[in-house]
Amino acid sequence: MVIDDIRYLVFDIETIPDGELISRIRYPDEDLQPQEAIEKYQQELREEKGSDFIPATYHLPISVVIGKVNSDFELVELVALDEQEGRPHIITQHFWKGWDKYRATLVTFNGRGFDVPVMELAAFRYGISIGNWFALQSRSFNQPRNRYNLESHFDVQDVLSNHGASRVYGGLNLMANLIGKPGKMDVAGDMVYQLYQDKNLQRINDYCRCDVLDTYFVFLRTSVMTGSLSLEEEQRIVQRTREWLEAGSADFPIYRQYLDNWGDWQNPWAG
Numbered sequence: 001m002v003i004d005d006i007r008y009l010v011f012d013i014e015t016i017p018d019g020e021l022i023s024r025i026r027y028p029d030e031d032l033q034p035q036e037a038i039e040k041y042q043q044e045l046r047e048e049k050g051s052d053f054i055p056a057t058y059h060l061p062i063s064v065v066i067g068k069v070n071s072d073f074e075l076v077e078l079v080a081l082d083e084q085e086g087r088p089h090i091i092t093q094h095f096w097k098g099w100d101k102y103r104a105t106l107v108t109f110n111g112r113g114f115d116v117p118v119m120e121l122a123a124f125r126y127g128i129s130i131g132n133w134f135a136l137q138s139r140s141f142n143q144p145r146n147r148y149n150l151e152s153h154f155d156v157q158d159v160l161s162n163h164g165a166s167r168v169y170g171g172l173n174l175m176a177n178l179i180g181k182p183g184k185m186d187v188a189g190d191m192v193y194q195l196y197q198d199k200n201l202q203r204i205n206d207y208c209r210c211d212v213l214d215t216y217f218v219f220l221r222t223s224v225m226t227g228s229l230s231l232e233e234e235q236r237i238v239q240r241t242r243e244w245l246e247a248g249s250a251d252f253p254i255y256r257q258y259l260d261n262w263g264d265w266q267n268p269w270a271g
Helices: 019-026 034-049 088-102 111-126 156-160 171-178 189-197 201-225 231-248 253-260
Strands: 006-017 059-070 075-080 105-108 153-155
Touching: 006 088, 006 111, 006 189, 006 201, 019 034, 059 088, 059 111, 059 189, 059 201, 075 201, 088 111, 105 111, 105 156, 105 201, 111 153, 153 156, 156 171, 156 201, 171 201, 189 201, 201 231, 201 253, 231 253
Parallel strands: 006 105, 105 153
Antiparallel strands: 006 059, 059 075
């Protein structure tokens, strides 16, 4: 792998709510255990908003998977940070050091709304300098954090929704299914905390790997739509990636599951 040719870092994160922080900040006089604080906050959110998803400010990253993609849009490596331990501070350090090393375009699905803010707040929490990401001395548009700077962060959902002018109902799962990719299989985001409680970090990392693969394929099709790739080039890359996953399935059984749920895109232009 040639480091200089890594052009995109396609990534996804999985997180857990920090129950100790929730207990200390929201219920300081109740002496709640972390799990009790999480459950109480979720109940309040359900009653107030109809959803029990805890805000990003209370989350810790326990799985980050990154797909390294070269300038030809080919996936060359898929890595899980601190895979065996899932330590938030180590994951955060490795994530930002990796970005600083490659200075490649981050590619996400709704990463501006969740993934990147979580990783930024984790850098704050753990005292990690990410000055090159902020680049405060640069002109506003050239700063990597500028929400319209697609060279630094290509949020596929942002692009498809015209930066929030519309909504992408169905999310990544729907977009992946439109092009024949698996989308959600046997794990969903609301299962991650229980899997973590069960010490099943491997399954969390595997789930995250599949989300990165879906994001990658949706990114490829978006690149066709925006004119960065031709449809023929995209289809060749998809086939080569399938072969790459086949070759790696002995070491990563989750690739076999992903391929077993694979559906070929039906090309209406072909015959």
